[in-house]
Amino acid sequence: MDGSRRDPDRPRRSRPVRVAEEIKQWVVERDLKRGAKLPSESEMIGLFQVSKGTVREAMRILEAQGLIVTRTGPGGGSFVGEVSAERARSLLANYFYFQDLSLADIYQMRRALEPELAASLAGQLDKAQLDELQALAERHPQPAQSPEEEKQQHVASLEFHARLSELADNRLLGFVIGFMARILTDLTVYRRLYEPPNVELWQRGRRHQLDLVAALRDGDAVRARAVMASHMAGAEAMMAAQEAQIMRQFMAE
Amino acid sequence: MDGSRRDPDRPRRSRPVRVAEEIKQWVVERDLKRGAKLPSESEMIGLFQVSKGTVREAMRILEAQGLIVTRTGPGGGSFVGEVSAERARSLLANYFYFQDLSLADIYQMRRALEPELAASLAGQLDKAQLDELQALAERHPQPAQSPEEEKQQHVASLEFHARLSELADNRLLGFVIGFMARILTDLTVYRRLYEPPNVELWQRGRRHQLDLVAALRDGDAVRARAVMASHMAGAEAMMAAQEAQIMRQFMAE
DNA sequence: TAAGATTTGTTCGTATGTATC
DNA sequence: GGATACATACGAACAAATCTT
Numbered sequence: 274m275d276g277s278r279r280d281p282d283r284p285r286r287s288r289p290v291r292v293a294e295e296i297k298q299w300v301v302e303r304d305l306k307r308g309a310k311l312p313s314e315s316e317m318i319g320l321f322q323v324s325k326g327t328v329r330e331a332m333r334i335l336e337a338q339g340l341i342v343t344r345t346g347p348g349g350g351s352f353v354g355e356v357s358a359e360r361a362r363s364l365l366a367n368y369f370y371f372q373d374l375s376l377a378d379i380y381q382m383r384r385a386l387e388p389e390l391a392a393s394l395a396g397q398l399d400k401a402q403l404d405e406l407q408a409l410a411e412r413h414p415q416p417a418q419s420p421e422e423e424k425q426q427h428v429a430s431l432e433f434h435a436r437l438s439e440l441a442d443n444r445l446l447g448f449v450i451g452f453m454a455r456i457l458t459d460l461t462v463y464r465r466l467y468e469p470p471n472v473e474l475w476q477r478g479r480r481h482q483l484d485l486v487a488a489l490r491d492g493d494a495v496r497a498r499a500v501m502a503s504h505m506a507g508a509e510a511m512m513a514a515q516e517a518q519i520m521r522q523f524m525a526e
Numbered sequence: 527m528d529g530s531r532r533d534p535d536r537p538r539r540s541r542p543v544r545v546a547e548e549i550k551q552w553v554v555e556r557d558l559k560r561g562a563k564l565p566s567e568s569e570m571i572g573l574f575q576v577s578k579g580t581v582r583e584a585m586r587i588l589e590a591q592g593l594i595v596t597r598t599g600p601g602g603g604s605f606v607g608e609v610s611a612e613r614a615r616s617l618l619a620n621y622f623y624f625q626d627l628s629l630a631d632i633y634q635m636r637r638a639l640e641p642e643l644a645a646s647l648a649g650q651l652d653k654a655q656l657d658e659l660q661a662l663a664e665r666h667p668q669p670a671q672s673p674e675e676e677k678q679q680h681v682a683s684l685e686f687h688a689r690l691s692e693l694a695d696n697r698l699l700g701f702v703i704g705f706m707a708r709i710l711t712d713l714t715v716y717r718r719l720y721e722p723p724n725v726e727l728w729q730r731g732r733r734h735q736l737d738l739v740a741a742l743r744d745g746d747a748v749r750a751r752a753v754m755a756s757h758m759a760g761a762e763a764m765m766a767a768q769e770a771q772i773m774r775q776f777m778a779e
Numbered sequence: 780t781a782a783g784a785t786t787t788g789t790t791c792g793t794a795t796g797t798a799t800c
Numbered sequence: 801g802g803a804t805a806c807a808t809a810c811g812a813a814c815a816a817a818t819c820t821t
Contacts (some may be wrong), residue, residue, distance in 0.1 A: 326789065337546075344806085597786085
């Protein structure tokens, strides 16, 4: 009887992967914070009794996950590096590359979450933040003259939502909304989305953003929520005309 | 004048990282699907004119992101591998390790999303799925006798929500809810969460799950949404007693 | 069962690049 | 500019896993 036979479904983890896990644990155990220095390559070789190549593969694994950053030169080495929101979005986008998301799916989420964000932001922002949002909303006062301009304006509108998401106190709520804004932006930039410019709906959208900033300024959560809900309903109607579109792209880092 | 000076803020990307990006693009350009074979190590060496070590580091990067899997032996090599939901959750958890999420944040999201999921599932499930959910809800008919048992029951309850999330047609909605269920499960298992067993609230939660399955069976979206909303309100009250808890752990793969 | 073929896995020695002092 | 301390990259050799015969 050999109890140590491994499950053939779960392939044997290679040494670099195991070393990466050990390093991760090594960091967690010591509760190292962002910027803390990890042992050097040669120290790792001694610590884990593996060759340089194996250590380097392990480091690349951690680096790909955004957990460490590496610098050359004296005083260089590997350091604990906070995973950036941008990297997290990229890694998550890889997952949805295979998932056949539709625009309807995204708008179902936005309908549920964006009003919540709007309400939670009322009365929480300082003047500079409110002014910045207002400036974003006030760009492109004129209706688009060409499909290209239309595209730009739509990206700008999504930027408004992305900025809003960064201000969220609830980082999970902010991340999910920012993630959706990014997907929609990529779709707008790389694909032709919103082909038929709909001037009237566009104007309503712009109006909504300005109304929202006003409500946030007044600290009126109820109105902020209502305005955003109405905005989402309008945007969704804009989508309804579009075919169900599939996300199918690796998104660059 | 040297126009090719690089920005010192954005460190030079190492060769393995660049090769990984090229391979990724190589795959996207050819629209390779899950299971498609990539060039062998030796072919990569020729293709990108780099050493074996560099190729291997590049492969580890892609592997860490879940984009490829690798097998040894004849017929082995690297293959396009769909990113699993489990891996996506792990990678995202790495991000939130640094983000100071509170239980209040998670429950704000659940309040907004779980009722939406419940409503969208009404009338969409077959008998086997409904029976499975019912079986999950019917576990632990008796109130917990010990803190340990209490913990087990709470994990089981979260399993109900996790299973529900897998059934979602909207993969983004399902993923986010599943992610939260996982975080809460980890917190329950690794930390002492819900220390004071509250029998009454627990019973209400169990009742809600059974009511929800019944509503789903009837295809009654309105009732499903209402039941879930009530369930979330109850669960949140359960949380209110708890201190604001911080997520602070790398979550294992 | 055993041998051979194929492909990834791991090590080591050496050389080069890069940033600091 | 030179010395120093790191990571980066290469190439050759050997080990291990796995499929075929």
